[in-house]
Amino acid sequence: MSMRWIQALYDPGFPLPEDPSFFKKTLKDISHFGVSSQVYYLLKEQGKLNQTPVYFQERLKEKYDEALYLNLFIKSELGKILNRFEKLEVEAIPLKGVIFAEKYFGHIGARGTSDIDLLIRPDQLEKVIECIISLGFTVKEEQIPSHFHCSLSKKLPGSQIPLTVELHWDLLKVNSSSLNINEFWEKATPMQPYRYIKEFSDDHTFYMICLHGWRHNMDSLKYFLDIIQMIYLLKDRLDYEILLSDARNHKTLKRMVRTLTIVYEENPYLQDVRKLPVRRLSLWEYNAFKESSQKSLKNYLDFFDYQFFSYDTVKHNLREIVSWLKFINIYHSKKVK
Template sequence: MCLELVSILYDSNKLLPREASFYQNAIQAIEEDGTSSQFYFLLKQQGRLDQTPAFFQQFLKQQYEQSLFLNLFIKQQTEQLLKCFESQEIAVIPLKGVYFAEKYFGHTGARATSDIDLLIKQSDVNKAIQLINSLGFYVEEEQIPGHFHCSFSKPLPNSTIPLVVELHWSLVKEQTSRFSIEEIWQQATHIGQSNYIHEMSPNHTFYTICLHGWRHNMNSMKYFFDILQVIQHDHQELDLVEIFQLAQSHETFKRMHRTLSIVYLQFPFLEIMMKYPLKKRRTLWAYRPVKGFKMYLDFLDYQFLSYDKVKHSVIELGNWLWPSKYEMSNELDLHAQGASEGKMLLTLYKKRISGIFNRVSKSL
């Protein structure tokens, strides 16, 4: 239903539904996915917000205003950080966040964000960490072998939620690809008059946004919004053939093909804007499937069969069966510090098994 509403936003030939029940059902999914800002801004930009029920408009506006306030604060904090990186001569690329919202959605508040993600060069990691620490941020998540980022937090006055900065030196696990971050840096361009603040090329922006959506199995409308907005903004500059050639060299081809097949099958009108150069791959993916084993078959396809090499699938299977403490804490949604690894693993397996039984019982 919500993907239908997304489709209407990008297809001028489609009319907005009139039934109040449609919008009542949409509110829960929009709130869970954190996409109120995207819906509000795009509907208002198109002059179609008034064509929706008053309660739906009120819901979107209230959520949008809350996100806008936070985004403005995060933008101010991001600008301070980038000035420090510039002064310390540390090359940096802001990832997603408020700059992405402004460039691809057209407004600071058009895409909610909650933290600051920065891409740096691996040779600058220690220097960047020292800079972050000097600005009052403490370690939230340390560097983990096989991963490509670490995070830092800073308490905020009158808030129980700290400001989080994630430093990335790559974007894909080394063990399951031949991803080369150097190519992204080589084609990155300076932002404004800065010497050390960069932005990715259009091809690389699209490539990394798609890989980000794949990493979450496109389980939220926000990943569709990001991909659709980049296509809409950059379709005349994007070269899908070149992007897939890059993915082949990085051994991320299946990830890209799966992700974009899902997007193009959901939104066929994209062919008019930017033709898909491959035969689309059919998957069992569905937006929030709630019954039966279809969800688990899709999970297996995504989790273990999205890799270009068998050895990468085997490595990922091993990582899933015996995840790191960090990965377990993410899946269990708890803080790993001080927790027993053995107890966490047992809790994780209990959660997975109970989830399977719950799905089976719902399908009977």
């Protein structure tokens, strides 16, 4: 099954398929990837929701309402954290989440989320952790030296799933690129009504969203919808020449081109919205992420390409290979014990 139906979420002139079996298969995909909120909101915005079967509408509405209530709660918790940061003069930039949903999808319920992601200054990490702990969160896991984030969580009344705050001090693993996170801080602007809480520029938000999708090898529809939504919203304001030039300087060009190639190959109509000036060979396949039993040699080659050849320099490739071998060794050691 292709992703072509996503075009109907954005293009008023693109009709929804009439085949009843299409909606059953699509609903299964939507539920599997957890994008009911996005699909419901976008169909409603296009005036196409009533063109779908009643059971389809009801299921999407049910999931949309769940996501909306959770997002409202998360926004309240985020507000408490940001207000505390502001008092302590701690700089932070919310990543993705409810802020992203409101700014780029147009409504707090239009994109479901389950946690809070914040970019913080590395030299303020301990201060931030103390602040988050004072609000009832506890450290969830040990910090891994080469990683660029850590998380804290808080149990919620009546829920088995805790609320997690993930603290980032970078966008990529150490020594995997030449990206200088200070460039992103310098172009960030205060998020009203705060002074110390900032937000990325549109270009840097798109950059971050693409890297996030790459990090997961685009294994979910939610990464596609985030990128496609920004392409449709920003259109000509999205300057690919600058984006790719920055990626070349940051040594993330292969990651950026790989991600955007996959998005455009699966959604070719995007060329009419914002033309992508460069592509690379893609072995990525949609069905491989829906059914693991459908994986073929091509899918394993794609994973190999993603894992070891997404890097711009030989040095970064070798580091990833060494890191992977260490991981395999540790995994087998634990299995033996």
